[in-house]
Amino acid sequence: MIPAAFEYYRPKDMAGVLSILEEHGDDARVMAGGHSLIPMMKLRLANVPHLIDLQDVDGMSGIDVSTDSIRVGALVTQADIIDNERLTEAAPILKEAALQIADPQIRYMGTVGGNVANGDPGNDMPGLMQCLDAVFTVVGAGGERNISARDFYEAAYMTAREDEEVLTSVTIPLPKGGYAYEKQKRKIGDYATAAAAVQIIKDDGVCGSASIAMTNLSDTPIFSEAAGAALVGTTVDAAALDAAVTAMLGDIDPTEDNRGPVAFKNHVAGVILRRAVERAWSRA
Amino acid sequence: MKDEVTRDERVDNLKGMGCSRKRVEDARFTQGKGNYVDDIKLDGMLFGDFVRSPYAHARIKSIDTAAALEVPGVLAVLTAADLEPLGLHWMPTLAGDKQMVLADGKVLFQGQEVAYVVAEDRYAAADGIEAVEVDYEELPVLVDPFEALKSDVVLREDLVAEDGTLPDGAHGPRKHHNHIFTWEAGDKEPTEQVIANAEVVAEESMYYHRTHPCPLETCGCVASMDKVNGKLTLGGTFQAPHAIRTVVSLISGIEEHNIRVISPDIGGGFGNKVGAYSGYVCSVVASIVTGKPVKWIEDRMDNLMTTAFARDYWMKGKISATPEGKITGLHCHVTADHGGFDACADPTKFPAGFMNICTGSYDIPTAYLEVDGVYTNKAPGGVSYRCSFRVTEAVYFIERMIEVLAIKLDMDAAELRRINFIKKEQFPYTAALGWEYDSGDYHTAWDKALKAVDYDGLRAEQTQRVADFKAGKTRKLMGIGLSFFTEIVGAGPVKNCDILGLGMFDSCEIRIHPTGSAIARLGTISQGQGHATTFAQILASEIGLPADSITIEEGDTDTAPYGLGTYGSRSTPVAGAATAMAGRKIRAKAQMIAAYLLEVHDDDVEFDVDRFAVKGAPEKFKTMKEIAFAAYNQAIPGLEPGLEAVSYYDPPNMTYPFGAYVCVMDIDVDTGVPDIRRFYALDDCGTRINPMIIEGQVHGGLTEALAVALGQEIAYDKMGNCKTGTLMDFFLPTAWEVPNYETDYTVTPSPHHPIGAKGVGESPHVGGVPCFSNAVQDAFRPFGNTHTNMPHDHWRIWKTANDLGLHG
Numbered sequence A: 001m002i003p004a005a006f007e008y009y010r011p012k013d014m015a016g017v018l019s020i021l022e023e024h025g026d027d028a029r030v031m032a033g034g035h036s037l038i039p040m041m042k043l044r045l046a047n048v049p050h051l052i053d054l055q056d057v058d059g060m061s062g063i064d065v066s067t068d069s070i071r072v073g074a075l076v077t078q079a080d081i082i083d084n085e086r087l088t089e090a091a092p093i094l095k096e097a098a099l100q101i102a103d104p105q106i107r108y109m110g111t112v113g114g115n116v117a118n119g120d121p122g123n124d125m126p127g128l129m130q131c132l133d134a135v136f137t138v139v140g141a142g143g144e145r146n147i148s149a150r151d152f153y154e155a156a157y158m159t160a161r162e163d164e165e166v167l168t169s170v171t172i173p174l175p176k177g178g179y180a181y182e183k184q185k186r187k188i189g190d191y192a193t194a195a196a197a198v199q200i201i202k203d204d205g206v207c208g209s210a211s212i213a214m215t216n217l218s219d220t221p222i223f224s225e226a227a228g229a230a231l232v233g234t235t236v237d238a239a240a241l242d243a244a245v246t247a248m249l250g251d252i253d254p255t256e257d258n259r260g261p262v263a264f265k266n267h268v269a270g271v272i273l274r275r276a277v278e279r280a281w282s283r284a
Numbered sequence B: 001m002k003d004e005v006t007r008d009e010r011v012d013n014l015k016g017m018g019c020s021r022k023r024v025e026d027a028r029f030t031q032g033k034g035n036y037v038d039d040i041k042l043d044g045m046l047f048g049d050f051v052r053s054p055y056a057h058a059r060i061k062s063i064d065t066a067a068a069l070e071v072p073g074v075l076a077v078l079t080a081a082d083l084e085p086l087g088l089h090w091m092p093t094l095a096g097d098k099q100m101v102l103a104d105g106k107v108l109f110q111g112q113e114v115a116y117v118v119a120e121d122r123y124a125a126a127d128g129i130e131a132v133e134v135d136y137e138e139l140p141v142l143v144d145p146f147e148a149l150k151s152d153v154v155l156r157e158d159l160v161a162e163d164g165t166l167p168d169g170a171h172g173p174r175k176h177h178n179h180i181f182t183w184e185a186g187d188k189e190p191t192e193q194v195i196a197n198a199e200v201v202a203e204e205s206m207y208y209h210r211t212h213p214c215p216l217e218t219c220g221c222v223a224s225m226d227k228v229n230g231k232l233t234l235g236g237t238f239q240a241p242h243a244i245r246t247v248v249s250l251i252s253g254i255e256e257h258n259i260r261v262i263s264p265d266i267g268g269g270f271g272n273k274v275g276a277y278s279g280y281v282c283s284v285v286a287s288i289v290t291g292k293p294v295k296w297i298e299d300r301m302d303n304l305m306t307t308a309f310a311r312d313y314w315m316k317g318k319i320s321a322t323p324e325g326k327i328t329g330l331h332c333h334v335t336a337d338h339g340g341f342d343a344c345a346d347p348t349k350f351p352a353g354f355m356n357i358c359t360g361s362y363d364i365p366t367a368y369l370e371v372d373g374v375y376t377n378k379a380p381g382g383v384s385y386r387c388s389f390r391v392t393e394a395v396y397f398i399e400r401m402i403e404v405l406a407i408k409l410d411m412d413a414a415e416l417r418r419i420n421f422i423k424k425e426q427f428p429y430t431a432a433l434g435w436e437y438d439s440g441d442y443h444t445a446w447d448k449a450l451k452a453v454d455y456d457g458l459r460a461e462q463t464q465r466v467a468d469f470k471a472g473k474t475r476k477l478m479g480i481g482l483s484f485f486t487e488i489v490g491a492g493p494v495k496n497c498d499i500l501g502l503g504m505f506d507s508c509e510i511r512i513h514p515t516g517s518a519i520a521r522l523g524t525i526s527q528g529q530g531h532a533t534t535f536a537q538i539l540a541s542e543i544g545l546p547a548d549s550i551t552i553e554e555g556d557t558d559t560a561p562y563g564l565g566t567y568g569s570r571s572t573p574v575a576g577a578a579t580a581m582a583g584r585k586i587r588a589k590a591q592m593i594a595a596y597l598l599e600v601h602d603d604d605v606e607f608d609v610d611r612f613a614v615k616g617a618p619e620k621f622k623t624m625k626e627i628a629f630a631a632y633n634q635a636i637p638g639l640e641p642g643l644e645a646v647s648y649y650d651p652p653n654m655t656y657p658f659g660a661y662v663c664v665m666d667i668d669v670d671t672g673v674p675d676i677r678r679f680y681a682l683d684d685c686g687t688r689i690n691p692m693i694i695e696g697q698v699h700g701g702l703t704e705a706l707a708v709a710l711g712q713e714i715a716y717d718k719m720g721n722c723k724t725g726t727l728m729d730f731f732l733p734t735a736w737e738v739p740n741y742e743t744d745y746t747v748t749p750s751p752h753h754p755i756g757a758k759g760v761g762e763s764p765h766v767g768g769v770p771c772f773s774n775a776v777q778d779a780f781r782p783f784g785n786t787h788t789n790m791p792h793d794h795w796r797i798w799k800t801a802n803d804l805g806l807h808g
């Protein structure tokens, strides 16, 4: 559990970060909270000869809530999310989800940027951000660009972000309606057996729109457009729930691991989604 | 002389037995001031670590260390070839087998030690490990013991004679090249006959999965050979420091007086730190070779994957009874998976430990047990994880068999237990498999427990719940877990208990200082049990000096008297008894000194709390403090100066703590998630020395029981890869997963122990595992479940529900 030797950098600004990335390419990586990256380095699954610590780079630690959107800096920690009352008022699902990530010690270190950039299917925030239709802003030598969370994830640890780009912020359209983040895990500190993020709008007792994303049930987070669509126009009754679950099951592709075999995961995914929708609907 | 303080106040001042004295250890532990092995830092200290096998079974064609030796900071790389001239490439195990220190031509489990890299620091060692090139030729892997017993694949060529025959093992004839031993207890034919003729017979096969003690602190050591004076100092995580000294002497040839073994603070052991590991041997050799201190510390994966696991017992039972539920016979066969080497830590004559306590708390007239040990491609071990030798397995077996029999009889499992308990008046009771239970009052404990939880009310609620479930009103089932256990601890009488020929007595040496304080040293070693607190309390009550004035010291073989260490709940039953006996020797001499000072005959003074007083004239007395001073400043005719005593205690019998546990659990049928609503634990550990420490031990033991029952597992795939080598997958519960425990007690002292104490550290684990498991299984009993194997993690619980058709 000892990493191979590496150079440690702590640049003061983004230009410094980008120039090291440019110079060393694949051999360099940025580090935010380090709580995903350092374990990988210790297991020697990640080889990072040049490690760039982002902690001293300004301008990535803010949370701005405006009338129509929320901007969360990449270095905002999960603990910051839990503690920010304005944010919780504007998008309570963020706190509900963050409270189900790891434990307090890890949440003081783990960042939003690291969580969404990591590309680990076990991370909770990628699915959450897909549900919220967030946009990730990345910056590289060629300048800034925005990538939708729903287009960001390609495969496990493979994302639309280029190696030389840094994720600087996440922008979320102000969510409306009822919400729920439901997660089953084996214990505190565990990644999900299955998790569902749901935002749902109720218009006169009928579902006006529903956004659903699932976590740790494929090699990427799964935004299930079909599952959401199955609820729209219904009163979210039993038949609609069944349809949403069926649609979701068509989108996920879990694999067997120590949490259990595929049949179990599919079943639990259905149960978790049902509960998430029911809770979100009750809050809508 | 008139005394100002009342007798009660004098008792309180001692903080003796029965007092919830705060733990004296905690001041340093809670401030981060403990001194653990990894805190030892010596001048010029080097660091050693292992190249480990990625394969579970492979031949080693070559090991190339050249590149590793080029890595900056790497000083040496040891392989079996280097150890062979010293005769140290293999070492004896506690079970009478031998084990490779470094891979000698082949590897038998994933993670096995292949080469030992010695470097200036642990970073260089890690880089050195990467640079060692080992050429393996993979061999067929055996992870299933039943398959291993049929397979042509020979795991241990070293145990097959050149002509292909199988020489006897340490425990007699071997039936197959992958077979280690057969061990029997009880009467085979009579048991088989009773069962064949019985009106009711229940049968069940159960697997007690492989798990691991996983102490918070992993194993490690610092070996320091002083080449000038020829003395080896070995600091390490040893649950039995004296035994380690003897073993090191025997295998290294260094004379025992030249070896000093020190166990500093130990961060939990639970059986994991009883045995001898390659890390110890290699560190000693490396220190001898380099002339510098060498440290070896396992990381978490090393610990989980390579040093001593626990359980891995495949148990097949038959239990017979009359239609009224009186048990008539018990038959048990175990296939025991020991891994690549037989390194179980059991007393020599007990290759399956005390598995023959498997008749439990019940008056079972006829019984038979047979255990077959088997080699497989898994890590060696088989230690007693928070239990006396294999007692957890035995109690799990009988407490499951009782439940299975209750189902067969369509009877309440609490009632079935009650009608089969050994009765109070039957003690001392000789069980069918040989043990003599010292004392017990099971009915009283059981009634108290059932009343405390309102058992009948719980059953009524459960019946309602089943009806609601069937009516579609709820998706949660309710399970009521019962367990009544009898432990066998305090190993043990030298006549039948030894480890590597060392009798399992224990010891205490006391020195009273002139000013009335004292130091006592014992052959045991605390790993969190609070010995420094409780042993001082025993002494306080025995010798009348305040516990706060008594230092307890353990773990340094240069100063402590010889003892066999701490595991199997043996410290209080054995070393605690030695402490009381040594205290009584002190008191006997003090009585003579007091009589001399008071100018009366020895028989005319009597001990009273903290003093000797003249019989019938309590105002005439000498306090123990005064007596202590007199022992050093007066010439007393016929008495040597000083006040010291030592006692080596050979227990006449084991002690048999018992307890009654009840767990109430709600189970989400759709997700398999259990929610422990209530856990009630009544323990009878005989005389209670420190109720607060007992409660702490019960909480800890129950938490480890919860872990094992609900998810903690060392699992392998078919290739022998360990799938649970990190704490992400190996379940270590946190406060979040743990319920609020309710503790209770009865007191049935041990009749043969000087203070009547029986030991408690392991009871909650032993009794807790079947209790949690029974709760899960009981929830599904109304739907036709008889038995499912642990660990009851979410998916296995879900599978039980699914198999029973509860998912619609």
Ligand SMILES: Cc1cc2nc3c(=O)[nH]c(=O)nc-3n(C[C@H](O)[C@H](O)[C@H](O)COP(=O)(O)OP(=O)(O)OC[C@H]3O[C@@H](n4cnc5c(N)ncnc54)[C@H](O)[C@@H]3O)c2cc1C
Binding pocket: A029, A030, A031, A032, A033, A034, A035, A036, A037, A038, A054, A074, A100, A101, A102, A103, A106, A109, A110, A111, A112, A113, A114, A115, A116, A117, A118, A122, A123, A124, A125, A165, A166, A167, A168, A189, A190, A191, A192
């Ligand atoms: C025991 C344990 C349990 C956990 N449980 C959970 C859980 O249940 N759910 C969950 O979601 N997470 C969990 N985590 C992960 C935790 O939340 C991490 O902190 C988080 O996933 C990554 O954030 P970080 O800031 O630590 O990222 P780092 O470890 O610093 O980085 C992770 C990866 O993202 C890259 N990266 C980081 N920041 C940026 C950036 N700004 N731009 C581009 N790339 C970047 C890094 O190069 C690296 O590849 C757990 C972690 C631990 C140790």
